[in-house]
Amino acid sequence: MRATYDDLLRTARRIAVNAHRGTYANRAELMTDWRAVLAATVSHLRWLRVRLGDIGRTRWPAKVSDNSLGRLAQAIGAGADLLAMQAPSTASVLDDRDDLVAARAEVAAIALIAARGVKRQIPRATPEYRRLLALMVEFEMLARSDVRRAGLGALGCLTAGAPSAPADALSSLARSAARWERAHASAAPLTLLTRDLRSATAQLRTVCCYTSHLAAHLLAAPTADLDAGQQLDLKTLEAGLRAFEDGAIRVAMSWHRRLSDLSGQSNTPGEIASLDLQAALDRAVRPEGRLLRPEELVPNRRIAMGLLDAMDELVWSADQVARKQQYAVAGLILEGRLFVPRHEVAKLDLQYLRRPGGGSRPLQPRWVSSNLPIYFEDLTDALAWSAGHLTASAGVARRLAGTSHQARPAGDEPMRVPAPYLDVPNRTRRTTPMSTRIADPGQDPLSSTVEPPSTRS
Numbered sequence: 001m002r003a004t005y006d007d008l009l010r011t012a013r014r015i016a017v018n019a020h021r022g023t024y025a026n027r028a029e030l031m032t033d034w035r036a037v038l039a040a041t042v043s044h045l046r047w048l049r050v051r052l053g054d055i056g057r058t059r060w061p062a063k064v065s066d067n068s069l070g071r072l073a074q075a076i077g078a079g080a081d082l083l084a085m086q087a088p089s090t091a092s093v094l095d096d097r098d099d100l101v102a103a104r105a106e107v108a109a110i111a112l113i114a115a116r117g118v119k120r121q122i123p124r125a126t127p128e129y130r131r132l133l134a135l136m137v138e139f140e141m142l143a144r145s146d147v148r149r150a151g152l153g154a155l156g157c158l159t160a161g162a163p164s165a166p167a168d169a170l171s172s173l174a175r176s177a178a179r180w181e182r183a184h185a186s187a188a189p190l191t192l193l194t195r196d197l198r199s200a201t202a203q204l205r206t207v208c209c210y211t212s213h214l215a216a217h218l219l220a221a222p223t224a225d226l227d228a229g230q231q232l233d234l235k236t237l238e239a240g241l242r243a244f245e246d247g248a249i250r251v252a253m254s255w256h257r258r259l260s261d262l263s264g265q266s267n268t269p270g271e272i273a274s275l276d277l278q279a280a281l282d283r284a285v286r287p288e289g290r291l292l293r294p295e296e297l298v299p300n301r302r303i304a305m306g307l308l309d310a311m312d313e314l315v316w317s318a319d320q321v322a323r324k325q326q327y328a329v330a331g332l333i334l335e336g337r338l339f340v341p342r343h344e345v346a347k348l349d350l351q352y353l354r355r356p357g358g359g360s361r362p363l364q365p366r367w368v369s370s371n372l373p374i375y376f377e378d379l380t381d382a383l384a385w386s387a388g389h390l391t392a393s394a395g396v397a398r399r400l401a402g403t404s405h406q407a408r409p410a411g412d413e414p415m416r417v418p419a420p421y422l423d424v425p426n427r428t429r430r431t432t433p434m435s436t437r438i439a440d441p442g443q444d445p446l447s448s449t450v451e452p453p454s455t456r457s
Contacts, residue, residue: 003159004156004157004158004159005079005082005083005103005152005155005156005157005158005159006151006152006156006157008075008078008079008082009079009103009106009107009110009152009156011075012072012075012076012078012079012110013106013109013110013113015068015071015072015075016072016110016111016113016114016117017113018068019067019068019069019072019113019114019117020113020114020116020117021117022067022068022117023120023121024067024069024121027121027122029065029067030069030118030121030122031122031128032064032065033064033065033067033069033070033073034069034114034115034118036064036069036070036073037069037072037073037076037111037114038111038135039073040072040073040074040076040077040080041076041107041108041110041111043077043080044076044077044079044080044083044107045104045107045108045142046080047080047083047084047094048083048094048100048103048104048107049094049100050100050104050142052138052142069114069118072110072114076107076110076111079107082158082159083158086158093153093154093155093158094155096153096154096155098148098150098153099152099153099154099155099156100155101145101146101148102146102148102150102151102152102153102155103152103155103156104142104145104146105142105143105144105145105146106143106146106152108139108140108142108143109139109143111139112136112139112140112143115132115135115136115139116136118132119132119133119136169280169283169284169287170284170303170306170307170310171306171310172280172283172284173277173280173281173284173310173313173314174309174310174312174313174314176273176276176277176280176281177207177277177310177313177314177316177317177318178313178317179273179276179277180203180207180270180273180274180276180277180317180321181316181317181320181321182273183268183269183270183272183273183274184200184268184269184270184273184320184321184324185320185324186269187268187269187270189324189327189328189331190328190331190332190335192268192328192332193266194255194338195265195266196266196268196270196271197255197325197328197329198252198255198266199265199266199268199270199271199274200270200321200325201248201251201252201255201325202252203270203271203274203321204244204248204318204321204322204325204386204390205245205248205252206274206278207274207277207281207314207317207318208241208244208245208248208315208318208390209241209245210281210285210314211237211241211311211314211315211318212237212238212241212242213285214285214297214307214310214311215234215237215238215241215311216238217285217292217294217297217298218234218294218298218304218307218308219231219234219235219238220294221294221295221297221298221304222295223295223298223299223300223301223304224298224301224304225300225301225304226304230400233396233399233400234400236396237311237315237393237396237397237400240389240390240392240393240396241315241389241390241393243385243386243389244386244389244390244393246385246386247382247383247385247386247387247389248382248386250378250382250385250386251379251382251383251386254378254379254382255379270321284297284310285297308397308400308401309401311397311400311401312394312397312398312400312401312403314397315390315393315394315397316394316397316398318390318394319387319390319391319393319394322383322386322387322390323387323391325383325387326383326384326387329376329379329380329383330380333371333373333376333380334371335371336369336370336371337369338369338370338376339367339368339369340367340368340369340370340375340376341366341367342366342367342368344375
C-alpha cells in the first residue's frame with residue numbers, strides 16, 4: 001500500500017500531540033523549531049490555495065532539531081511535497097472547495113495543537129507571546145471553517161512515490177511492480193526500437209499471466225474467505241486478463257511483420273526492472289522451485305488481502321506500460337520509422353507492385369518505410385484491444401483492493417507551481433466570542449488526542 005495524504009496528516013497530528021505534551025529546555029531551540037513549523041504550514045497551505053495574512057512571509061530556518069516540533073515541521077512539509085508531486089490528472093481534486101476547506105482545517109488544527117504547546121513554554125510579557133496569540137487566532141479561524149466534518153474526500157486519497165517497504169515476498173511484489181513501471185516511464189517513447197517494444201509485449205504477457213495465476217489461486221483457496229462480490233470481481237479480472245492475452249498474441253505476431261531495427265536483445269531500463277519483477281513473482285508463487293498450492297499461497301484472509309493489493313499494483317503498472325507502448329508505436333508510425341513488407345504495401349498501393357514481366361526496373365527493397373496508418377492497422381488494432389482490456393482489468397483490481405482513482409499520479413509532469421489562490425467563504429466570524437468557539441477543530445476532535453492538564457494537587 002502507498003502512503004496517502006490522509007495518512008501523512010494523521011501522522012503529523014500524532015507528532016503535534018507529542019509536541020503539545022513535551023517541553024523544551026532551550027528557548028532558542030524552541031523558537032527555531034516553531035518557525036520551521038510555521039514555514040512548513042505556510043508552504044502546505046499555499047498548495048491548498050490559501051494565503052495567511054500574519055505569517056505569509058515566514059521562512060524555513062537553516063537548521064531544526066530532532067525534537068517533536070522539528071519532526072512536526074518535516075511531517076507537514078512532507079504533505080506539501082506530496083501535493084507538489086501530483087500530476088495534472090490527479091491534481092484536479094484541488095479544485096473541490098469542500099475538500100480544500102477540510103484539508104485547510106486539518107492542517108491549521110495541527111499547527112494550532114503545536115502552538116498551544118509553545119504557548120505554555122514562553123513568558124507572557126514578550127513579543128513572541130503576543131505574536132503567537134495572533135497566529136493562534138488565525139489558525140483557529142481556519143480550523144473552524146470546516147463544518148461538514150466528513151473527511152478529506154478524494155483529496156485524502158492522493159499519494160506519491162512507491163509502495164511501502166516490503167516485509168515479505170508478497171509485499172515486495174507491489175514495490176517491484178512500481179519500479180518496473182517507473183523504469184518504462186523513464187524511457188522516451190521515440191527512442192524505442194522494435195526490439196524494445198517486442199520485449200515490452202513479452203513483459204506484459206508475463207506479468208499478466210502471473211497475475212491471472214494469483215487470481216485463480218485466490219478463488220480456489222478456501223482460506224481466503226472472500227465474499228460473493230469479490231469472487232465475481234476475481235472472475236471478471238481473469239476474463240479481462242485472458243482477453244488481454246489474446247490481443248497481446250496478435251501484437252507479438254505483428255512485430256514479425258513490422259520492423260524498425262534488426263533483431264537483438266533489448267537493454268532498456270524496463271527490461272532490467274522486469275527481471276527483478278519476475279524474480280519477485282517467482283519468490284512469491286514458487287519459493288522452493290515448485291508452485292504453491294492455493295491453500296499454501298493463501299493460508300488466511302490477511303494474506304488474501306495482501307495479494308489483492310499486490311495484484312492491484314501489478315495490473316495498474318501493466319496498464320501504464322501498455323499505454324506507453326501504444327504511444328511509442330504511434331510516434332514511430334508518425335515519424336515513418338516502421339518498415340512494412342513490400343508485398344503488403346503493394347496490396348494497397350500499385351506503385352509498389354512489381355511488373356510481371358518485360359521492361360527493366362532497378363532492384364527494389366523487400367521492406368519499405370511509411371507513415372500512413374493504414375499499413376499498420378493490424379498492429380494498432382491489436383494494441384488498442386489489449387490496452388483497453390488491461391485498463392478495464394485495472395479498474396476491477398482497483399475495486400478489489402479498495403484503491404482510489406486518485407491514488408497514483410501518472411501520465412504528466414508533476415506540478416511545480418501551486419495553483420492560484422482560491423478564496424472559500426469563511427463560515428465563521430472574527431467577532432465570535434472566545435467562550436463560544438469550537439474547542440476541537442480539524443477532522444479529529446482534539447479532546448480525543450490531548451488530555452487536559454490535571455487539576456489535582
